[in-house]
Amino acid sequence: MNRITRKDFLKTLFYYTVSGIGIMGWSKFPTESIARAAEDSAAGGFEPAYLKLHQSGELKQRGDALWSMMKSCALCPRACGVDRLAGNEGFCQASSKLEISSFHPHYGEEPPLTGTKGSGTIYFSNCNLRCVFCINWKTNLEGRGWPESIFHLSDMMLYLQRKGCENINVVTPTHYAPHIVKALDIAAGNGLRLPVVYNTSGWERQEILKLLDGIVDIYLPDFKYSSSEMASKYSQGAFNYPEVTQQALLEMHRQVGVAKTRSGGIIKRGLMIRHLVMPNNVGGTKQVIDWIAANLPKDTYLNLMSQYRPHYRATDYPDIARRLHRQEYQDAVAWVKEAGLTNVNIQGDSMLL
Numbered sequence: 001m002n003r004i005t006r007k008d009f010l011k012t013l014f015y016y017t018v019s020g021i022g023i024m025g026w027s028k029f030p031t032e033s034i035a036r037a038a039e040d041s042a043a044g045g046f047e048p049a050y051l052k053l054h055q056s057g058e059l060k061q062r063g064d065a066l067w068s069m070m071k072s073c074a075l076c077p078r079a080c081g082v083d084r085l086a087g088n089e090g091f092c093q094a095s096s097k098l099e100i101s102s103f104h105p106h107y108g109e110e111p112p113l114t115g116t117k118g119s120g121t122i123y124f125s126n127c128n129l130r131c132v133f134c135i136n137w138k139t140n141l142e143g144r145g146w147p148e149s150i151f152h153l154s155d156m157m158l159y160l161q162r163k164g165c166e167n168i169n170v171v172t173p174t175h176y177a178p179h180i181v182k183a184l185d186i187a188a189g190n191g192l193r194l195p196v197v198y199n200t201s202g203w204e205r206q207e208i209l210k211l212l213d214g215i216v217d218i219y220l221p222d223f224k225y226s227s228s229e230m231a232s233k234y235s236q237g238a239f240n241y242p243e244v245t246q247q248a249l250l251e252m253h254r255q256v257g258v259a260k261t262r263s264g265g266i267i268k269r270g271l272m273i274r275h276l277v278m279p280n281n282v283g284g285t286k287q288v289i290d291w292i293a294a295n296l297p298k299d300t301y302l303n304l305m306s307q308y309r310p311h312y313r314a315t316d317y318p319d320i321a322r323r324l325h326r327q328e329y330q331d332a333v334a335w336v337k338e339a340g341l342t343n344v345n346i347q348g349d350s351m352l353l
Contacts, residue, residue: 046268048195049256050215054188062211063185066178069208070096076128076174077205077244092128092175099125099145103156105165110303110345112259112267113167113197113218120160120194121169122153124176129201130236131224133278133314140172141312153183154190161194166266167218169197177208181215195268202245202273203238209251217269218259219252221245224276226284226291234282234320246291249273258343259301272301277332278308280319286335293339303345304332 053059069075070084082090089095105118113119125145127134138144157168170180184196195217202221223245225231231241252271259270275288292300306329308320315321329347336344 046195046262048188048193049217049269050184050188050196051193053214054185059181059185059188059215062215063178063181066181066208066211067096070178074205075177075208077203077238077240078128079205090128090175092126092130093143094126094175098148098150098153098176098179099143100148100153100156101125101139101145103160105160105163106169109169110220110272112261112265112301113169113220113272115166115264115266117164117166119167119169119197120157120163120165121171121199122156122160123171124173126175127172127201128175129203129238129241131312132234132236132317133308133311133320135309135311136172137312150179150182151186153179154186154192157183157187157192157194158190161192165194167195167197167268168192169199169220171199172201173198174200174204174208177212181212184215202248203241204244204248206247206251209248209255213255217256218267219256219271220274221249221252221271222274222276223249223288223292224283226287230282230284234317246295249292250295253296253300258297258299267301270301271296272303274303274305276305276308277324277329278320279322279324279328281328282320285332289332289335289339289341293341298340299343300341301343301345302336302341304329304336304347306347 050059053062066075072081073079073084073090074081076092078091080091082088084090084094084096087095101123103122106121107114107118109119123139125139125143127140130141134140160168173180184192196215197218197220198212198216199220200222202223225241228239228242232239235241249271256270259267259272261267273292275285276283277285292302306324308324310321310323333346
């Protein structure tokens with residue numbers, strides 16, 4: 001896998017310096033900042049889901065249980081069985097060594113997640129789905145990133161809280177779920193009180209999601225495909241993506257319910273689904289919309305995304321080798337209205353063909 005470039009290393013080093021984390025990963029967060037975060041949380045009437053589990057010791061136990069699954073890895077639906085604890089790399093190209101490509105306040109997420117100070121985003125290297133059109137292919141497919149400790153990950157979370165971010169947004173987290181839960185346990189003990197956003201492809205095992213019950217505040221899954229054939233073709237043989245993701249969405253909804261905005265238009269708990277409309281209806285958009293309308297509340301949050309671009313190896317596949325046509329996205333909007341969904345983020349079409 002590729003290591004981080006010199007430019008990215010200097011950028012990361014800058015974050016270490018300004019945050020007070022330090023290059024070796026020790027924490028230097030002022031006590032008053034931690035106390036203020038707890039006071040702000042109490043004033044807003046919000047308590048993150050993981051706090052009680054941390055206080056009871058169960059959060060650590062959940063992290064240990066997830067960690068043991070890397071012995072014969074079954075963290076994702078591929079269940080490749082690789083002994084990651086011995087240093088071997090799974091299908092996702094990750095061993096048990098944590099790798100992160102960047103962390104910073106991010107303003108490009110859904111508005112209810114970013115607010116005015118951004119979503120506290122942590123980008124993890126590697127990926128289990130490995131889509132041929134991946135926009136973040138240098139990180140997800142080529143493994144660009146930097147080895148980090150779990151303690152350092154917890155410091156990153158506290159740094160993002162100190163910066164005023166609305167949440168901790170873990171991006172492509174599935175293969176590093178054990179590391180994330182262990183870091184949360186440490187960070188919670190040091191004053192972390194922000195909601196956790198689990199930003200995933202949607203392709204999640206029920207067993208893993210149940211271990212995350214009471215830990216994750218906001219689930220932010222993709223629902224990429226309604227067709228097994230398309231999922232297998234464009235995501236490295238993930239033929240069971242539709243059925244697995246459907247069951248995952250039901251479990252996520254059971255845990256956190258419908259995403260409701262709070263004061264300032266911010267969401268702190270709930271399910272937020274993303275669907276990327278693709279050329280030639282590769283994603284099966286109407287079927288995705290109809291399934292959501294039939295199986296989840298009509299006010300389930302859906303971000304109907306229009307920004308598809310033929311990244312990575314997409315130009316090798318004729319059906320997805322172009323941008324989206326305006327009519328394709330307008331058809332998707334019409335299907336949403338027909339299905340009766342009432343909480344949909346519809347994007348502008350100025351970038352469409």
